[in-house]
Amino acid sequence: MGRERVILGSVELRTTPALGPLSLARPNPLGEKLQRYGALGQHDLGTLDRLCRNRKNLLSNLELAHEGHRLRTVYMIVTGVAYRYKFLANGRRQILGYLLPGDLCDVEFLLSNYCDHTVSLLTDAEVATIPAAELAQTIRDFPSIGRALMQAAAVEGAMLREWLLNVGQRDSVERIAHLFCELAARMQCLGEEGDDLALSIPLTQVELADSVGLTVVHVNRCLQRLRAEKLIAWNRRRLTILDHERLRRVAGFDKSYLKLGRSAQLSGSRQIAAFAAVA
Amino acid sequence: MGRERVILGSVELRTTPALGPLSLARPNPLGEKLQRYGALGQHDLGTLDRLCRNRKNLLSNLELAHEGHRLRTVYMIVTGVAYRYKFLANGRRQILGYLLPGDLCDVEFLLSNYCDHTVSLLTDAEVATIPAAELAQTIRDFPSIGRALMQAAAVEGAMLREWLLNVGQRDSVERIAHLFCELAARMQCLGEEGDDLALSIPLTQVELADSVGLTVVHVNRCLQRLRAEKLIAWNRRRLTILDHERLRRVAGFDKSYLKLGRSAQLSGSRQIAAFAAVA
């Protein structure tokens, strides 16, 4: 595969701690997120809190799920960042998405035979471990939670499609700018973005390259152009967006697909509403 | 947008009929497909047949769903082919996937506010129209159907991720070869592929280009190389795969993510099993 991997359970010496507000403890980001997708009562929220009570502090580079394996536990990111990726036989890697606090990894795995991609921690992270059976029971008992989870899955699908459009059709600078806009919008929604609009995600240029389908060298040159234009700053793996509006125009970014606003829960979701467990 | 569109309801003069066995009437491809994902009883299959009883013959280029609109009906492809795509502001288009007989367009739309992409008919097609409410009721009453639909959605997600890996990391010839392998595998599973392994999908090189993120001109040259290598033949929008095994190796194609085999229903899907309707 041409790349080293740290598998679950192995010791990892170098860790990359999350920077800034991302490392602050938060009550239950899953509940906060799901509230965007459907009105949840106190009972629902309490249930979600109980569901996420088992937490672990894990080091960066740990694999939460490995391509080809089966998953018995669902993980929810409490603090920190994770990311999904797939390898090609020749060692090239495509990053498929980033998991921020409140994101699950991965409901889909539960109903598939095996995971088709790998999920690793980008930073040290606090993670809630949710037994599959317990999640299933919760969905069975609380339809509004199931409904919100379905909506969350739909948004994940929309992100993936937008990502494909990005990699397939935009040029290098636009691609990178679009990725930055998406991450910034999601972080802002979490209240994780500081006043200076610095992203609390410690991305290396290698990861950036694997995200947008370019080489590190070229990504580096694109970043220099974005910096020369005073759109962003970059130091020590940390991005700062200097001119949000111009960056958005460069990227052709329209955040509506992320369904971050209040409006997300207004329409839709009336027809098919929730999972129900059966087995 | 730089491209003409044919919206639902408008008259279309030029149509592209599906070639070969694709145009044969089949009983209910949805039932056949879902059986791969979970054991369905006679009762389930009968229900699926009733669900798909309303059928329409539609002309190619018709839009089944338009980006930004809301959907009240779910469509199931009975015969023919459809495809999903998104536009960029500058008119560039990324094709996100192809819908073959048995595929739904799009369960996800039902629970989202609006569709984030457009779905159009590539060929003339027979389509079953399923009222959203009826589908919801079916899922509520028949958990095994809901479970199978979830599995189908999971496979769609896996296809999308593989597609992104393809566009992001493979070179031009590999990309095209991989797309061919995927389509061939799915068609073969439908029993739609003739002895000569000719695909019954009338693809233009423009659509190929928009699928893999290349220009038409370059796609044309890649096709010539694949033809020179005696891996494929191409005439009148019709692909024939001459050497399946070598094409597979060129593409680095591994069909396991498509979950086409019997094994699909063996493990998994025990935890969370089905949708349930709520509203």
Add this chain to the structure above:
DNA sequence: CGAAGAGTTGAAGCTCGTCAATAATCGTGG
């Protein structure tokens, strides 16, 4: 301090895109 990781730079060249023109095919109407 030394080693490893991350970022930066330059030179060279291949892949792929752009422009533009021509040929082949298809569908339609005369």
Add this chain to the structure above:
DNA sequence: CCACGATTATTGACGAGCTTCAACTCTTCG
């Protein structure tokens, strides 16, 4: 049936975008 326009496929010349290779710097951390 043929002629026509529109779509699709093909070809050549040229150049830009991106990759590759390789070296070097800077930072991080033990």
